[in-house]
Amino acid sequence: MPSGDTIFALSSGAPPAAIATIRISGSLAKQTLATLTGALPSERQAALRSLRDPADGRLLDRAVVIWFAGPATATGEDLVELHLHGGRAVVRAVETALANMPGLRMAEPGEFTRRAFSNGRIDLAEAEGLGDLLLAETEAQRVAALRMASGHLSRLANRWREAVLRLSAMVEAELDFSDEDDVDTGADETLRVLTLELAAEIDAVLARPHAERLKDGIRVVLAGPPNAGKSTLLNALVQRDAAIVSDIAGTTRDIIAVPVAYDGVPFVFSDTAGLRDDHGDGIEAIGIARAQDAIATADIVLWLGVPDGIPQHPAVWQIAAKVDRADVSRETADVARHLVSALTGEGIDALIADLVASARQLLPAPEDLALNARQHRLISQCGVSLHDAAGQSDPLIRAEALRQARAAIDSLLGHSHVEDMLDTLFGRFCIGK
Ligand code: GDP
Numbered sequence: 278m279p280s281g282d283t284i285f286a287l288s289s290g291a292p293p294a295a296i297a298t299i300r301i302s303g304s305l306a307k308q309t310l311a312t313l314t315g316a317l318p319s320e321r322q323a324a325l326r327s328l329r330d331p332a333d334g335r336l337l338d339r340a341v342v343i344w345f346a347g348p349a350t351a352t353g354e355d356l357v358e359l360h361l362h363g364g365r366a367v368v369r370a371v372e373t374a375l376a377n378m379p380g381l382r383m384a385e386p387g388e389f390t391r392r393a394f395s396n397g398r399i400d401l402a403e404a405e406g407l408g409d410l411l412l413a414e415t416e417a418q419r420v421a422a423l424r425m426a427s428g429h430l431s432r433l434a435n436r437w438r439e440a441v442l443r444l445s446a447m448v449e450a451e452l453d454f455s456d457e458d459d460v461d462t463g464a465d466e467t468l469r470v471l472t473l474e475l476a477a478e479i480d481a482v483l484a485r486p487h488a489e490r491l492k493d494g495i496r497v498v499l500a501g502p503p504n505a506g507k508s509t510l511l512n513a514l515v516q517r518d519a520a521i522v523s524d525i526a527g528t529t530r531d532i533i534a535v536p537v538a539y540d541g542v543p544f545v546f547s548d549t550a551g552l553r554d555d556h557g558d559g560i561e562a563i564g565i566a567r568a569q570d571a572i573a574t575a576d577i578v579l580w581l582g583v584p585d586g587i588p589q590h591p592a593v594w595q596i597a598a599k600v601d602r603a604d605v606s607r608e609t610a611d612v613a614r615h616l617v618s619a620l621t622g623e624g625i626d627a628l629i630a631d632l633v634a635s636a637r638q639l640l641p642a643p644e645d646l647a648l649n650a651r652q653h654r655l656i657s658q659c660g661v662s663l664h665d666a667a668g669q670s671d672p673l674i675r676a677e678a679l680r681q682a683r684a685a686i687d688s689l690l691g692h693s694h695v696e697d698m699l700d701t702l703f704g705r706f707c708i709g710k
Pocket residue numbers: 501502503504505506507508509510551598599600601602617618619620621
């Protein structure tokens with residue numbers, strides 16, 4: 278992606294809207310604003326100006342304009358904002374005028390943020406948080422993403438990085454004196470203890486719940502024999518005070534998955550094909566195999582069958598369904614965690630409250646860091662290298678293990694080895710971000 282150009286894009290939502298914001302970033306941004314308005318307003322001061330097409334002097338719009346001098350800007354470059362009337366034709370006319378100006382081009386998706394990263398305005402963990410913030414649909418997701426975008430992990434990782442550097446310096450000192458006779462065993466022990474302390478701190482962060490559950494939702498699978506009332510209960514669950522969040526890609530058709538949020542906690546409820554031992558035709562057998570997979574990967578299973586058939590799972594809840602009927606089995610009702618009737622609504626609110634309370638245990642707490650898979654992998658690598666360093670007595674091998682620990686943190690923050698993932702990350706952003 279060429280970075281020398283001056284880029285522009287609509288940074289607000291799709292027109293028509295009350296206001297449309299076009300941002301311009303790069304070395305020609307300031308000059309572009311002067312060309313459009315005739316005279317440059319003072320820096321960082323909003324001004325109402327007529328915008329004219331430099332090609333023919335035609336009035337494009339009357340707009341509030343503002344400019345910021347780099348590098349102390351969102352992108353690290355000179356940055357201009359045009360707050361236009363948000364009509365489609367207005368936006369199109371201004372975009373066309375900008376595209377016709379030499380040295381200017383429309384930005385690629387995420388290019389403003391990528392420039393912010395390239396210019397050191399944000400690091401990779403912050404950029405990831407920003408990407409998540411734009412996609413956040415529930416309150417829990419928003420809080421976690423905002424913490425990440427605000428540099429919470431970055432500050433922690435930078436502190437770890439400095440600690441590793443101090444340990445490396447101690448090893449270097451040891452190497453310098455290693456050919457002398459009186460090797461200082463006390464210093465060696467201090468180094469080992471400090472390394473283990475840092476490793477323990479990192480292990481504690483890794484042990485907390487991951488961000489994936491926060492993003493994808495707590496998986497609740499409804500299982501039981503055919504006609505147990507699974508579909509009806511699923512409908513009753515998702516119709517109650519639930520915010521149906523957007524569809525999740527890749528959901529198989531024969532397992533219905535409904536993403537919903539209760540109290541800001543994201544869930545995905547799945548209804549499975551009925552589980553029976555004597556499965557009949559091939560298609561049903563495939564459905565049953567998928568149901569078993571769904572149970573295996575579920576966070577919570579709601580079992581609507583008889584207690585004898587309850588599947589093996591660490592969090593399976595016996596549910597007595599259809600309790601409005603006279604023929605509810607006593608043995609099921611006696612051991613059930615919840616008694617519900619999808620028909621009358623009995624027990625549904627209590628079941629939802631229990632699900633929300635249990636789900637909160639599986640999600641990162643609001644004040645915790647929610648690590649994504651990439652961050653988790655790199656921080657694990659750092660921890661493994663530190664344990665490795667602590668276990669080594671040879672200073673040369675120990676120095677190398679510490680170097681690897683630091684390399685993992687550098688990758689985490691985007692200081693190295695990250696070109697591939699940058700394309701993926703910034704491609705996720707919309708144009709204009
Ligand atoms: P599934 O095969 O497990 O998904 O079961 P369904 O949800 O399709 O329900 C099977 C039958 O039980 C249907 O005729 C439903 O109307 C009925 N049913 C489901 N839930 C209730 C309930 O809470 N009370 C009563 N009386 N009938 C129910």
